[in-house]
Amino acid sequence: MTVTFEAGRCRHAAECVRGLPEVFDTARRPWIRPDAADAGTVAEVVRRCPSGALRYERADEGEGRASPPPTGAADPE
Template sequence: MGDPQPKSYHGANITVTFDGRRCLHFAECLRGLPEVFDVRARPWITPDNAESAAVAEVVERCPSGALRYALRNGAEESPPHPTVVTTVEGGPILLHGDLTVTGRGRETRMALCACGRSSRRPSCDNACRTRPDRRVDPIA
C-alpha cells in the first residue's frame, strides 16, 4: 500500500482517495469499517459497502491524512476549530484542523515528524519505528 501516487476508489456517492506515502498504519480505517477497508481484498477500498456518511466519518479518523474523501454532492471534510494537536508516545505529532503547509497548500490532517529521522520532514515516515539506529542532530 505504499503506491507513489494517490489512488481513488469511486463509489456511487463518495470517492475515497488513498496516499500510501502518508499512511502510518494506525488502522483506524480497518477497525472502523472492515467491510469497506480490507487489505486482503482487491480493490482494498470498496466505498459502496457502507453508507457514504459512515465512510466519510471513518476517513476523517485517519490521523495522517492518507485517506481523503469527496462526496458526489461536493461536500468535503470540515476541519475542527481550533486545530487539535495530539502527541503519540514514541511517534508523530498529529494535527487536525484548517492547516496551510508551505509548498503543500491546504491540509486538514497530517502527521509531523517528532524524532527528526524522517526523510520526508516535516511529515512523519515512521522512521522512529523502522530506523531506530539512525541518529539526527536535533540542533541542525
C-alpha cells in the same frame, strides 16, 4: 462517493480497517469499497485517519479529509 488513498502518508494505525472492515480490507483488491457502507459512515471513518492518507469526495458535500498533523510535527517520511 470516492475515497482516495495516499500510501506514502499512511501510518498503518488501522483506524480505517478497525472502524469499517467491510469498506477497508487490506486483503482485498481494490482494498477500499466505499459503496459497502453508507456515505456518512465512510466519511466519518475517513476523518478518523490520523495521517491524512485517506480522503473522500461526496457529490452532496464536496471534498473532505482527515485533519492534517499538527504544524511542526515531524514528517514520517
